[in-house]
Amino acid sequence: MKTAIIGIGNMGKGLAARLAGKTDLVIAGRNDTAACSLAESLGVESAPITEAIAAAGIVVLAVPYASALEIAALPSLAGKIVVDISNPLKPDFSGLLFGHETSAAEKIQKAAAGAKVVKAFNTIFAELFNTPRDATAKVPVFVAGNDDDAVEKVSRLVVDSGFAVEKSGGLDAATLLEPLGMLNIRLGYGLGRGTAIAPAWVNIAA
Numbered sequence: 001m002k003t004a005i006i007g008i009g010n011m012g013k014g015l016a017a018r019l020a021g022k023t024d025l026v027i028a029g030r031n032d033t034a035a036c037s038l039a040e041s042l043g044v045e046s047a048p049i050t051e052a053i054a055a056a057g058i059v060v061l062a063v064p065y066a067s068a069l070e071i072a073a074l075p076s077l078a079g080k081i082v083v084d085i086s087n088p089l090k091p092d093f094s095g096l097l098f099g100h101e102t103s104a105a106e107k108i109q110k111a112a113a114g115a116k117v118v119k120a121f122n123t124i125f126a127e128l129f130n131t132p133r134d135a136t137a138k139v140p141v142f143v144a145g146n147d148d149d150a151v152e153k154v155s156r157l158v159v160d161s162g163f164a165v166e167k168s169g170g171l172d173a174a175t176l177l178e179p180l181g182m183l184n185i186r187l188g189y190g191l192g193r194g195t196a197i198a199p200a201w202v203n204i205a206a
Helices: 010-019 032-042 049-055 065-072 104-111 126-130 148-160 171-190
Strands: 003-006 025-028 058-061 081-084 116-119 140-145 164-167
Touching: 003 010, 003 049, 010 025, 010 032, 010 126, 010 148, 025 032, 025 049, 058 065, 058 148, 065 104, 081 104, 081 148, 104 116, 104 171, 116 148, 116 171, 140 148, 140 171, 148 164
Parallel strands: 003 025, 003 058, 058 081, 081 116, 140 164
Antiparallel strands: 116 140
């Protein structure tokens, strides 16, 4: 199954670099020339956004929330697995636009009614894609969605990208995962911990 990564910012570039050679990949962005250049450097395909979506079974929206919501309204996403990696940040990055009662993922699912939306990758910084795979092999990527098959397919992408899978239940778990992503941003930027960090759960022996 072909995977389309829509967006060539830091997250899109990093995820594409990790997945190149591991899955059938096509890259797209608002700047077709830049997307083509990135794709050539990774040895993968590029295409305009609409063509990339049409060709793929899995569409990763590696774009800010507002852009993801806009793309989610495209009828061509019907029947596809859509991966939302966004956190709905305020313009000044001081917090979330909303949280706990609803989530970006649920709003994207509502906009893309015929798609199967899965939340993933929103609790890690792009910096982690630039570290060795063995350094991230146990770093969890929280995966949440209502369709079991879609969750399994996205979980395989997580493993292919060099991270560990932490299944988190249905898409409503995004109401918890997005505030967790915001906490990571606050620790990393606001409190000076840097971007080589990620949240994880630790099992304590009884």
